[in-house]
Amino acid sequence: MRCPRCGRSRLVAHPELDRLAVAHVDCDAFYCSVEKRDRPELADRPVIVGGGSRGVVSSACYIARMRGVRSAMPMFTALAACPDAVVIRPDFASYARVARSLRAMMEALTPLVQPLSIDEAVLDLSGTEALHRAPPAVMLARLAARVEAEERITVSIGLSSNRLLAKLAAGIDKPRGFAVLGSEAPHWLAARGVRTLPGIGPAQERALVARGFTTLGQLQALGPREAQSRLGPDGPALVLRARGIDTRRIDPARETKSVSAETTFDRDLRTLPALEAELWRLCERLGARLRDKDLAAGGVVLKLKTAAFRSRTRTQRLHAPTRLPDTLFATARKLLAREIDGTEFRLIGIGAAPIRPGAEADRADLSDPALPRRVATQQAIDALRLRFGAAAVGRGRGLGDTGTGGARTGDVKTEPR
Known part of the structure; x- marks a missing residue:
């Protein structure tokens, strides 16, 4: 047809x-x-x-x-x-x-x-x-x-x-x-498993199944009081979602809560120079994402994961909002240096939190007279990369051996672009 x-x-x-x-x-x-x-x-x-x-x-x-x-x-x-x-x-x-x-x-x-x-x-x-x-x-x-x-x-x-x-x-x-x-949605949902609803993961699915709920139709049948007594404080809201009811508005100005970048190494790293090299690349990536979204970082979040899969998270507020990679790096490096104790790490990440509007980023400051020059330098780098590609220009800190002893995240079995 x-x-x-x-x-x-x-x-x-x-x-x-x-x-x-x-x-x-x-x-x-x-x-x-x-x-x-x-x-x-x-x-x-x-x-x-x-x-x-x-x-x-x-x-x-x-x-x-x-x-x-x-x-x-x-x-x-x-x-x-x-x-x-x-x-x-x-x-x-x-x-x-x-x-x-x-x-x-x-x-x-x-x-x-x-x-x-x-x-x-x-x-x-x-x-x-x-x-x-x-x-x-x-x-x-x-x-x-x-x-x-x-x-x-x-x-x-x-x-x-x-x-x-x-x-x-x-x-x-x-x-x-x-x-x-359309209006057939409740009937369509009723026969489907509870995992169908966005946000219900394996753990919540197991908890619901343990209480006798395997389908959304079984949740739809609950009244508000029964939903709360059997499923807890979030029970009534879950029942509404099982019926296809959602009152959330579409908000173009919804606040971005975080922007981040991370990488997993092919071989565990434990020395400051090796980790710094990876941290710098992530700060460049984070800065680019902030500039692309017209946002700024009001603080820095450092994330590390050890070889034993234990996570470490460290935070530091910034003196003023920024989206310059060198400013992000200067703060994150201090946080990183405190974690160098012989532990081997398999992952490092850098995030911006809280998020600030881009208009607040890197304003002229008497305590940092070189700031306008650094902003202009970054703008020139961005312009060259936009015209000639991401690899067209870089800073000296991003060059040289990373100390990983192999390819970084994403480089395994990669064919030439």
């Missing part, structure tokens, strides 16, 4: 199609899709984007997923499941450029766009039909077609009456899907 208007074979039919306006847009295997777009020879190959042999999977293409590879899976487990996979180190600058393009396309449809991550967002198209002279469903279909034409990647779209149901709908027909959940 083909559409009588456009001739395409992909049809979406629903009795409430013209009345629903909340959409969840989710890119399909985003990082891998961008890599395959830029490297057509990988189109039919299993591709994994992520860390080194001791890192984790950031993204797996659908071919790799058919072999059992999943996001956040340890890399050695992923390669055991899919030994012929092409592993590519993440190119976050490239992904960010595509994400900015997609966000601009969404904002052309409605100002009510709330990004949830680099590759997904929720939109409210209520009241836009008069502007676009087409209902939200039509504009979303056009959005999906535009993304494919201009960025050469695909998205899956869920359309419903609220955020929860739109997210669930977006996962029904991936990849390249368009699904709708």
Whole structure:
């Protein structure tokens, strides 16, 4: 069957199609899709984007997923499941450029766009039909077609009456899907397992099963008092979600609570010079992410994970908000130096918290007369990298042997870009 208007074979039919306006847009295997777009020879190959042999999977293409590879899976487990996979180190600058393009396309449809991550967002198209002279469903279909034409990647779209149901709908027909959940949503949910609800992980699932709840229909049957007595203070809210009820608004100004970057080493590190080299690269990455989001760091969070998988977290407020990598590094280095006691570390991370508006970053300060020059230098570096690529220019601190004795996270089994 083909559409009588456009001739395409992909049809979406629903009795409430013209009345629903909340959409969840989710890119399909985003990082891998961008890599395959830029490297057509990988189109039919299993591709994994992520860390080194001791890192984790950031993204797996659908071919790799058919072999059992999943996001956040340890890399050695992923390669055991899919030994012929092409592993590519993440190119976050490239992904960010595509994400900015997609966000601009969404904002052309409605100002009510709330990004949830680099590759997904929720939109409210209520009241836009008069502007676009087409209902939200039509504009979303056009959005999906535009993304494919201009960025050469695909998205899956869920359309419903609220955020929860739109997210669930977006996962029904991936990849390249368009699904709708309307008034039939409670019935659709009732037969599904409790793990279907976003936010319910293995531990909560086990707790619910232990209390006799295996399906969402069983939760739907509870009244408020029974829900609280059997499930605790959060029980009534869980029952509402099981019924598909979600009152959260779409807020384009939703505050970003943290921005961070981390890396897992291929070999444990314990000396300050080796760890400093990795910390500097992360500070550069963190600074770039803050500048890209027009945010600033009001403080620094250092994260370390020992060879025994014990975590250490250290924090330090900054004298003034910044997004300069050298300022972030100066503070983080002091925190790192206090942890050098012979312990071997397998992971290091750096984060910004609290988050401040970008307008507050790196203001002129009499106590730091060189600050304007350092800001100008970073702006020049950013301009050169934007024009010639991330590797076009770097600081001396980022050069030389890292001391890792091997590739850093994401470099194992990587083919040339």
